[in-house]
Amino acid sequence: MSEKRAIVLLSGGLDSATVIAMARAQGAAVHALSFRYGQRHAAELDAAKEIARANQVTEHQIVDIDLRQFGGSALTDDIDVPKGRSAAEMAGEIPITYVPARNTIFLSYALALAEVRGIRDIHIGVNAVDYSGYPDCRPEYIAAFERMANLATKSGVEGDRAIRIHTPLIDLTKAEIIQRGTDLGVDYGATVSCYDPTPNGAACGECDACRLRKKGFADAGLPDPTRYA
Amino acid sequence: MSEKRAIVLLSGGLDSATVIAMARAQGAAVHALSFRYGQRHAAELDAAKEIARANQVTEHQIVDIDLRQFGGSALTDDIDVPKGRSAAEMAGEIPITYVPARNTIFLSYALALAEVRGIRDIHIGVNAVDYSGYPDCRPEYIAAFERMANLATKSGVEGDRAIRIHTPLIDLTKAEIIQRGTDLGVDYGATVSCYDPTPNGAACGECDACRLRKKGFADAGLPDPTRYA
Numbered sequence: 001m002s003e004k005r006a007i008v009l010l011s012g013g014l015d016s017a018t019v020i021a022m023a024r025a026q027g028a029a030v031h032a033l034s035f036r037y038g039q040r041h042a043a044e045l046d047a048a049k050e051i052a053r054a055n056q057v058t059e060h061q062i063v064d065i066d067l068r069q070f071g072g073s074a075l076t077d078d079i080d081v082p083k084g085r086s087a088a089e090m091a092g093e094i095p096i097t098y099v100p101a102r103n104t105i106f107l108s109y110a111l112a113l114a115e116v117r118g119i120r121d122i123h124i125g126v127n128a129v130d131y132s133g134y135p136d137c138r139p140e141y142i143a144a145f146e147r148m149a150n151l152a153t154k155s156g157v158e159g160d161r162a163i164r165i166h167t168p169l170i171d172l173t174k175a176e177i178i179q180r181g182t183d184l185g186v187d188y189g190a191t192v193s194c195y196d197p198t199p200n201g202a203a204c205g206e207c208d209a210c211r212l213r214k215k216g217f218a219d220a221g222l223p224d225p226t227r228y229a
Numbered sequence: 230m231s232e233k234r235a236i237v238l239l240s241g242g243l244d245s246a247t248v249i250a251m252a253r254a255q256g257a258a259v260h261a262l263s264f265r266y267g268q269r270h271a272a273e274l275d276a277a278k279e280i281a282r283a284n285q286v287t288e289h290q291i292v293d294i295d296l297r298q299f300g301g302s303a304l305t306d307d308i309d310v311p312k313g314r315s316a317a318e319m320a321g322e323i324p325i326t327y328v329p330a331r332n333t334i335f336l337s338y339a340l341a342l343a344e345v346r347g348i349r350d351i352h353i354g355v356n357a358v359d360y361s362g363y364p365d366c367r368p369e370y371i372a373a374f375e376r377m378a379n380l381a382t383k384s385g386v387e388g389d390r391a392i393r394i395h396t397p398l399i400d401l402t403k404a405e406i407i408q409r410g411t412d413l414g415v416d417y418g419a420t421v422s423c424y425d426p427t428p429n430g431a432a433c434g435e436c437d438a439c440r441l442r443k444k445g446f447a448d449a450g451l452p453d454p455t456r457y458a
Binding site: 061063064065066067069070071100101102103104105108109111112113115116117135136138140141144145147148149151152153154 | 290292293294295296298299300329330331332333334337338340341342344345346364365367369370373374376377378380381382383
């Protein structure tokens with residue numbers, strides 16, 4: 001019976017699928033927001049659409065943004081995605097798959113949608129544990145964005161510092177995320193994490209995202225429903 | 230002989246034409262950044278291209294973003310643009326022409342370009358005097374964005390808090406802006422401020438932007454080169 005509404009950034013990956021399920025479990029009506037940002041594959045967005053449907057969202061906005069125009073990342077350029085690295089090798093460096101200012105751009109669109117719809121809560125599945133190399137996944141970055149957002153908008157001017165950026169996964173390990181989602185009935189078989197899937201949508205199993213995901217299911221002691229190549 | 234490089238947000242209006250001329254006068258190589266964001270008319274972008282050429286920019290990126298998808302503003306919706314208001318009537322309220330989170334989205338793209346090109350300085354022609362009604366034109370908003378930007382990026386992580394958002398017009402009246410630009414040789418006849426130009430590109434003369442512009446030339450005691458309908 002709640003009137004609570006939330007914007008959820010939905011990539012189609014494991015993390016955002018968990019975030020949307022958590023928001024629904026709290027009784028929020030979800031406005032999902034995804035981006036077509038020059039990904040080399042469409043599997044992730046197909047997954048986002050499926051997850052949005054499964055969570056009975058109020059709306060699912062897919063915004064076209066073209067970061068390829070600027071270049072600068074493996075996810076949108078023709079640089080090879082690194083394969084076969086251990087979690088230790090990934091830790092403490094900024095991955096080549098980092099997209100410049102990506103979360104800032106994504107959250108800015110979320111802020112625009114929030115202001116237009118009169119929504120105060122924005123949920124994003126950033127995680128500071130497994131992706132410590134991404135500067136825009138750190139709690140201090142999120143806090144600074146929230147502060148800026150409240151100064152950027154009418155609600156801020158009107159004294160109602162109401163925009164909140166929620167990061168329910170920020171301190172969780174991948175195994176803990178998978179456990180929470182499983183408890184909420186998330187179908188992880190419908191999610192896509194792989195940076196470099198095959199043309200028919202199977203995960204490569206060897207990129208950083210696949211290895212973190214595999215390890216997460218193993219650590220959680222849960223079966224991994226991912227279709228690997 | 231300077232190696233200084235700067236990103237300048239270029240709308241094609243009077244303010245950004247002045248900012249780009251100021252950056253060039255400081256010896257900066259300019260990377261201009263404009264947006265096709267669902268404006269109802271193309272005159273502004275045509276002006277941006279002309280201004281970029283006249284300032285011999287290193288590059289001029291025009292990014293497609295579609296805020297119309299979300300709705301919510303006279304500049305991108307079919308709401309009537311207010312006409313015939315005095316400066317006093319415009320002051321102290323948020324204009325209907327406010328685009329939600331627009332400067333946040335624009336600056337986020339500028340941040341992405343800055344990071345990809347290794348540029349530290351971003352110039353934007355916001356002004357807190359004549360447009361006091363826009364929350365994202367206030368100095369405290371800009372300061373918060375700058376702080377967030379340095380946490381969002383590799384340069385921030387690496388301890389080099391180097392991204393700077395420059396707002397050279399923020400405390401200037403329209404007359405002062407016009408005087409500075411005129412001293413630098415800006416051709417204001419090539420700029421477009423009008424919210425509602427005629428199909429052949431003449432300014433309406435009656436919207437808020439036209440009235441502020443007219444008043445600026447009058448206060449500066451300089452001839453107004455604008456082609457009015």
